[in-house]
């Protein structure tokens with residue numbers, strides 16, 4: 405192929421620009437292809453827009469900013485990325501005369517783009533990205549490591565203020581229906597309690613844990629990490645069957661206040677979209693480089709409907725069909741990381 409399209413789809417995250425940079429560099433230097441960015445994913449495709457991407461075209465006084473820039477220079481859409489206008493999108497793709505497409509997205513975007521490519525009969529390779537890390541068959545997705553670092557830093561900072569005021573700091577983190585972000589950052593950031601959607605928990609046990617910290621270890625503050633996808637618990641007195649109208653962090657703080665045998669001064673921090681911002685970590689940039697390079701090589705080999713993935717220290721290609729069947733990937737309740745958290749005295753439920 406000589407004309408390669410690339411787009412970013414779904415929620416943004418740090419490392420997307422590093423992938424774009426890797427794809428443009430390798431496709432240009434090794435294969436002498438032309439690369440075209442499609443802005444705003446399927447929306448840009450519908451509008452038949454493309455941006456020619458060249459090596460060094462984003463340089464500022466000779467400095468290439470792409471490696472370290474968060475977000476995506478191509479723009480992206482999170483909602484409305486559907487197959488509703490499939491015929492128009494296929495017509496647009498043909499009008500743009502692209503030979504192949506690389507799509508950087510989460511499991512939902514990858515599934516949609518792959519269906520589109522199947523119907524339009526064009527070559528398509530996917531690169532997984534999501535701070536949630538819930539794409540199956542890859543140990544890493546672009547953006548996850550940076551988000552874990554961002555949350556870990558936030559937990560460190562919150563620990564100082566929590567300790568100064570003897571408070572229980574409840575920190576709600578993203579992750580959709582999966583607890584990967586909460587589990588990884590909670591362990592790395594020294595949390596005392598980590599609540600995730602995959603493991604049921606008891607508020608009485610949370611309160612017992614806080615009391616033990618206080619009575620046995622003279623710890624009068626605590627850090628509780630709550631994944632945004634947790635479900636209400638059945639032992640939370642009057643709140644147990646109440647429909648959640650507040651944040652999950654606030655829900656847990658209220659449950660603790662209600663169940664605790666002694667007065668607890670709680671504060672809630674919902675970290676929100678700061679978790680999607682920031683400068684990509686070294687690991688995310690490295691993964692971006694390896695994924696971008698491999699995606700281009702797969703196109704050169706005539707492969708299609710594959711997702712590049714990280715498995716056992718190697719970059720491999722996996723069929724998108726299999727990724728679809730197994731995604732979104734949940735935390736395994738008996739995983740090593742869950743056992744590790746427990747071994748370190750962190751309450752993670754059950």
Ligand code: F6P
Pocket residue numbers: 415482510534535536578579580632680
């Ligand atoms: O999937 C990434 C993610 O950041 C989730 O963790 C979060 O639930 C969601 O996107 C937020 O989406 P939006 O940017 O549309 O608010």
